[in-house]
Amino acid sequence: MNTVLFEIKNNIAYITLNRPEKFNSFNQEMALLLQAHLDECASVPDIRCVYITGAGKAFCAGQDISELVGENKIALKQILSEHYNPIVKRIRNLPKPVVCAINGVAAGAGANIALCCDVVVATEAAAFIQAFSKIGLIPDSGGTFTLPRLIGWQKASALMMTGDKLSAADAEKMGMIYKVFANDIFEAESKKIAVTLSQMPTKGLAYTKHALNNAFTNSWEEQLLLEDEYQQKAALTTDYTEGINAFLEKRMPEFKGE
Numbered sequence: 259m260n261t262v263l264f265e266i267k268n269n270i271a272y273i274t275l276n277r278p279e280k281f282n283s284f285n286q287e288m289a290l291l292l293q294a295h296l297d298e299c300a301s302v303p304d305i306r307c308v309y310i311t312g313a314g315k316a317f318c319a320g321q322d323i324s325e326l327v328g329e330n331k332i333a334l335k336q337i338l339s340e341h342y343n344p345i346v347k348r349i350r351n352l353p354k355p356v357v358c359a360i361n362g363v364a365a366g367a368g369a370n371i372a373l374c375c376d377v378v379v380a381t382e383a384a385a386f387i388q389a390f391s392k393i394g395l396i397p398d399s400g401g402t403f404t405l406p407r408l409i410g411w412q413k414a415s416a417l418m419m420t421g422d423k424l425s426a427a428d429a430e431k432m433g434m435i436y437k438v439f440a441n442d443i444f445e446a447e448s449k450k451i452a453v454t455l456s457q458m459p460t461k462g463l464a465y466t467k468h469a470l471n472n473a474f475t476n477s478w479e480e481q482l483l484l485e486d487e488y489q490q491k492a493a494l495t496t497d498y499t500e501g502i503n504a505f506l507e508k509r510m511p512e513f514k515g516e
Contacts, residue, residue, distance in 0.1 A: 261288035263313070264295045269306040269456040269515075271299045278314025283322040284367060286332060289341035296348040306515045307456035308352065309449065310375065311359040320366025320389060334395075342367050342399040346374045350471055353464035355455045359448035360384040360426070360435070370401035373408065376467060377451055378435040380426040381444040386434065388418045407474055408434050459497035460515035465489075 263274040273295055275282040282288075299308050312318055325332045349356050349371070358375035365387040372378055388405070390397050397405070397418050406414035409432040417424060426438045439447045455463065465488035472484055492498055496516040504511035 260291070261285070262291040262295060264298075266302070266305060268453070269304055270452050271295070271302075271305045271308045273299075273308060273310045275310075275312045275318050277322075278312075278316070280322060281316035281319035281363065282312040282314070282368070283319040284341065285322045285325055286341065289337075289345065293344050293348060296345070296352060299354065300348070300352050303515070306354055306460045307452045308354060308356045309359060309452040310356065310372075311448070312361050314362070316362040316368075317360045317364040317372065317384065318368025319363060320368045323393075338398055342371070345371055346400045349374050350467075353467070354460060355458075355463050355467070357448065357452045357455065359444070360386075361444065363387065365389045366397075367399040370397060370399035370404060373404045373434065374400050377455070379437045379439060379444075379448045379451065380429065380435055381441050382426055382438050383441055384426040384438075386417075386424045386426075386429050387421060389421055391419055392421045405434070408432075457513060459492075459495065459501065459513045461495045462492045462497060465492050 259276065261275075261277050263272075263276045265272045273292070275288065275292070277283060277285070277288060296308075299305050321337065325337070326334070355377065356375040358372045358378045360372055360378065360380035362381070362383065363385050364372050364380075366389045369386045369388060388397055388401065396402070401418070405418070408414075409417075413432060416422070424432075424434075426435070429435045430438045437447075469481070469484055469488055473481060476484060497511075497513045500513060501511050
């Protein structure tokens, strides 16, 4: 059984973490396979949006602890440098929008990988847990960078230190995620977002993403210069011309991602 399911349909790459019996916790195979699929998403022009979710009742329970013990254990340094850090870097550098649909519990690295995606939505039954402190570790997968920027220093610090479970509704109120949907409409509504993004100006969205990647490290002046650079690039795209023409002609634009 593949630990990651992958399907391309109507310009959307659907990625499903597929170890439901282990609550989709990461082992080495799943981490490397996810990286490979993200590379494919970056290289295939027809893919204009990526949709990530989990199989079964959970989104991802984080690291499979069984890989940390025993004769064949994998060192934490290797897990971070070869598994998680490459995943979050690929997601942030992917020149296409990534929708993360949290279908259940997102814990540890699973939570932080989700939070680095561009649009994060959850079913009302989902929950988020910064579980690292419960085994004496610190948050990884970019969590110490991403979470305080989403919800503020104090709340991020408390959630990381206590390891408290946060409901999807509370995560939305804090600004941690974009939206929460009722269980019965979650799949349809979350996929609707991916469909919308897949039909938008892909290069313009990529430039927006790149600008956001620098928003918390650049100075005000540096960010203005970066906006100017990417705006000039966006203005040279075919989709910009189409958007202007559609506006003037009072019709819906037909973007090609070019």
